[in-house]
Amino acid sequence: MDNLPTRPPGTKPGKRPGNQFGRQLHGHTNSIPVEERLRRTQELLADDLVLQRLAKQMVESAFRNRLEDIHAGIFPSSKTGDGTDIVVTSPYGEIPWNRLARISDEEMKRLNKGAVTWMYNFLTDLLSGNCWPLLEALRQRDPLPRWDAPNT
Secondary structure, three states: OOOOOOOOOOOOOOOOOOOHHHHHHHHHHOOOOHHHHHHHHHHHHOOHHHHHHHHHHHHHHHOHHHHHHHHOOOOOOOOOOOOOOOEEEEOOEEEEHHHOOOOOHHHHHHHHHHHHHHHHHHHHHHHOOOOHHHHHHHHHOOOOOOOOOOOO
16 A cells, blocks of 8 residues: 555646546636635535535545555455454464454555545635536536445
8 A cells, every 4th residue: 555645646746636626627617706606516515415426426536546455455255254264374473354454554644644635625625616516517417326325
């Protein structure tokens, strides 16, 4: 996980890290008065379906994409179904799968820091009215239809 991105894929150094939507939206929103952008944003955020889809989109961008390297590895199969028959062998002995840490403290710190940065930048754009085109797109279509809706 040493190569966990601190910025979303496709963003360049010098750009605001953590918000791939912002790059796509600023060209659309700069010509619209702030009051109109905020009005459109508030109207769209009042739609529960938009909020559910936005929650999924935010989780994918802030966390899921950052976990791809871990998720892409080989997951062991268990004959017992509970993992008690799986062990990892290290130079210092065997570690039962159920006691094995899957993410190091340093990896977790980088994951959290990257996600917090992404969320901060996204929320800054959202609250300034720059994300209404994204919200409008979410009203029209769920980009993650296979994901479960949030528990409400």
